[in-house]
Amino acid sequence: MRVLSLIRSRFAPVLAAWIDDPTALLAALDRIVPSREVQHADYQANVAMPLQKKLGKPPLAIAEEIVSQVDLSDICSSVTIAGQGYVNLRLSPKWIAACLTEAFADLERLAVTKVAVPKTVVIDFSSPNVAKPMHVGHIRSTVIGDSIAKILKFLGHNVITDNHLGDWGTQFGMIIYGYKHFRDDDAFAKAPVAELSRLYRMVQNIIGYQNALGNIPKLELALPKAEQKVALAKQKSDASPKDKKLAKEVANAENQVREAHDELVKAKESVAESQHNPAFLAVANAHPDLNSRVLRETSKLHEGDAENIKLWEDFLPNCKAEIHSVYRRLNVQFDYEYGESYYHDLLPGVVEDLLARSLAVQSDGAICLFLDGYEAPMIVRKQDGAYLYATTDIATAVFREREFEPDVSLYVVDHRQSEHFQKLFDVLRKIGINHTELNHVCFGTVLGNDGKPFKTRSGTVVGLESLLDEAVERAWQVVCNPDRLNSSGVEFTEQAKRTIAETVGIGAIKYADLSHNRTSNYIFDMDKMVQLEGNTAAYIQYSYARTRSILRKAESEGTTSDQLNSAMLDLVAGPELTLGLQLLRFEDMLTQSMCDYLPNMVTEYLFETARMFSSFYEQCPVLKAESPETVLSRLRLTDLTGLTLKKGLELLGIGTVERM
Numbered sequence: 001m002r003v004l005s006l007i008r009s010r011f012a013p014v015l016a017a018w019i020d021d022p023t024a025l026l027a028a029l030d031r032i033v034p035s036r037e038v039q040h041a042d043y044q045a046n047v048a049m050p051l052q053k054k055l056g057k058p059p060l061a062i063a064e065e066i067v068s069q070v071d072l073s074d075i076c077s078s079v080t081i082a083g084q085g086y087v088n089l090r091l092s093p094k095w096i097a098a099c100l101t102e103a104f105a106d107l108e109r110l111a112v113t114k115v116a117v118p119k120t121v122v123i124d125f126s127s128p129n130v131a132k133p134m135h136v137g138h139i140r141s142t143v144i145g146d147s148i149a150k151i152l153k154f155l156g157h158n159v160i161t162d163n164h165l166g167d168w169g170t171q172f173g174m175i176i177y178g179y180k181h182f183r184d185d186d187a188f189a190k191a192p193v194a195e196l197s198r199l200y201r202m203v204q205n206i207i208g209y210q211n212a213l214g215n216i217p218k219l220e221l222a223l224p225k226a227e228q229k230v231a232l233a234k235q236k237s238d239a240s241p242k243d244k245k246l247a248k249e250v251a252n253a254e255n256q257v258r259e260a261h262d263e264l265v266k267a268k269e270s271v272a273e274s275q276h277n278p279a280f281l282a283v284a285n286a287h288p289d290l291n292s293r294v295l296r297e298t299s300k301l302h303e304g305d306a307e308n309i310k311l312w313e314d315f316l317p318n319c320k321a322e323i324h325s326v327y328r329r330l331n332v333q334f335d336y337e338y339g340e341s342y343y344h345d346l347l348p349g350v351v352e353d354l355l356a357r358s359l360a361v362q363s364d365g366a367i368c369l370f371l372d373g374y375e376a377p378m379i380v381r382k383q384d385g386a387y388l389y390a391t392t393d394i395a396t397a398v399f400r401e402r403e404f405e406p407d408v409s410l411y412v413v414d415h416r417q418s419e420h421f422q423k424l425f426d427v428l429r430k431i432g433i434n435h436t437e438l439n440h441v442c443f444g445t446v447l448g449n450d451g452k453p454f455k456t457r458s459g460t461v462v463g464l465e466s467l468l469d470e471a472v473e474r475a476w477q478v479v480c481n482p483d484r485l486n487s488s489g490v491e492f493t494e495q496a497k498r499t500i501a502e503t504v505g506i507g508a509i510k511y512a513d514l515s516h517n518r519t520s521n522y523i524f525d526m527d528k529m530v531q532l533e534g535n536t537a538a539y540i541q542y543s544y545a546r547t548r549s550i551l552r553k554a555e556s557e558g559t560t561s562d563q564l565n566s567a568m569l570d571l572v573a574g575p576e577l578t579l580g581l582q583l584l585r586f587e588d589m590l591t592q593s594m595c596d597y598l599p600n601m602v603t604e605y606l607f608e609t610a611r612m613f614s615s616f617y618e619q620c621p622v623l624k625a626e627s628p629e630t631v632l633s634r635l636r637l638t639d640l641t642g643l644t645l646k647k648g649l650e651l652l653g654i655g656t657v658e659r660m
């Protein structure tokens with residue numbers, strides 16, 4: 001049910017007497033809002049203030065005129081004026097009940113309408129670089145992208161999902177080099193992906209060491225220079241202590257010293273650590289300038305070298321099988337999985353086109369685009385002829401335009417790639433992609449308890465599979481522990497318990513991720529996320545199971561489904577009304593959550609709904625209510641609460657169980 005647009009449609013004809021485009025005025029997100037002062041109103045309309053200038057009257061007088069004309073009699077039990085001219089609306093309990101009743105006739109959609117004009121939305125999400133082990137950072141894109149896809153689809157849009165796998169980049173040069181020089185055949189035969197991961201890490205460590213070694217002299221030179229800069233800036237600033245710009249220069253210069261110093265310390269530490277490991281040193285010294293060797297393997301692959309192509313064709317299915325097992329576990333599917341390699345043959349054409357349009361130019365042998373507002377150019381072909389991530393992204397966008405004709409194109413990718421996407425969108429506009437809303441749906445970093453990017457004790461980024469296992473194990477301890485289950489009086493089979501732990505554990509990880517505003521970093525706290533209390537998946541899942549258990553109890557006491565289905569919803573008591581109003585807002589909440597693609601608005605809603613259900617259940621007896629009609633009405637409200645919680649979780653990609 002779209003409450004907001006219905007209310008807007010009632011104000012529109014009244015405002016039309018004064019302004020040409022009342023719909024635009026009413027569409028502003030802060031025009032008609034759920035009231036924060038619930039004791040006075042359910043909704044508040046700020047429609048008089050914006051007309052003050054135009055009508056040359058005080059808002060109070062305008063509000064009075066509006067209230068005398070607006071026809072909300074069927075929807076509202078009262079329409080009053082508050083403060084300087086706000087219009088306060090109290091919805092009629094009968095109307096709320098009638099709207100909610102509609103949901104029972106449409107269990108699939110709970111009476112959520114489909115948008116009148118569906119948009120074609122392409123969502124690029126998850127998109128890991130295969131051949132590297134997946135890690136906790138990949139959860140964010142996968143889980144956020146999947147929920148946005150589900151919500152938009154549910155609202156009636158035509159959604160196309162594409163997992164833009166990194167299946168063609170330098171990481172393949174790394175594993176090809178590693179495979180040719182360092183492989184353990186037995187290990188590869190037994191567990192190819194584990195061996196490839198080992199090779200990847202080994203090559204990466206050697207490159208890291210060699211880079212650090214090469215950087216130390218440069219950093220040692222840079223540090224005193226940076227310190228000199230600070231001294232100079234300080235001198236100037238001391239001479240004019242009030243000059244804010246100079247003070248800022250000092251701060252900047254000091255920052256640079258700190259950074260150079262930290263980098264130097266890090267490089268020295270990493271070199272010292274490696275030098276304690278003679279076996280590692282021997283290998284590193286036997287493969288000097290490994291970075292260039294790896295790049296050479298990558299270029300050979302891209303040039304079609306038979307041996308490297310053969311290795312790539314051997315490796316890729318194994319790598320894909322590995323990530324698909326994670327997707328199966330997370331229950332995430334994609335419509336397409338073209339991946340970067342798919343666009344390889346289109347890349348020369350992209351560069352030629354950019355040159356022909358005079359958007360790109362030769363610079364030091366590379367082909368670059370110098371874009372307004374950015375220091376660094378976008379490079380689309382390197383000196384050695386190699387194409388880049390950006391080139392592939394341009395080819396991909398052009399392909400998607402042709403293939404899908406999207407109205408909206410979303411890229412659910414780490415915030416660290418913001419500049420890449422700003423530049424990309426800039427270029428796409430220049431080559432004529434003007435009608436598609438291009439949006440980098442960015443997200444922050446997953447942090448450990450120490451506030452640094454989440455890592456295990458051994459210092460490596462956590463493998464995703466083991467993380468999921470751990471969440472399921474913790475969920476088992478919290479939800480399936482014998483004390484808790486024995487006190488619930490229900491017998492659970494082993495299989496049922498395993499299903500509960502899996503549903504709660506995987507749900508916990510997804511929910512924790514989604515419940516933070518995607519743009520901020522969040523602390524990955526396994527203990528917190530599996531709890532049964534608080535803003536967690538388990539709390540919502542438990543609330544759902546509770547609604548089911550109440551309905552089962554009613555059934556066992558003789559309530560038939562016929563009785564329930566024909567019962568009238570009658571919202572009388574405060575907590576009933578609060579809960580009913582909340583359920584009525586489901587569709588508006590979903591719509592609003594997609595204005596900025598924020599699934600955390602859905603988790604907030606579900607958490608609030610579960611809490612309202614809890615107060616309702618505490619304050620309003622259901623099975624022991626005063627009359628049989630009230631019993632049935634409250635059972636229906638319980639039922640609809642459960643259905644809404646379940647649907648909400650489903651749209652976040654989170655499952656439910658009937659008992660827990």
Ligand code: ARG
Pocket residue numbers: 124127128129164165166393396411413
């Ligand atoms: N593979 C990239 C990474 O792991 C993300 C790709 C995102 N999508 C895109 N079209 N650039 O960083």
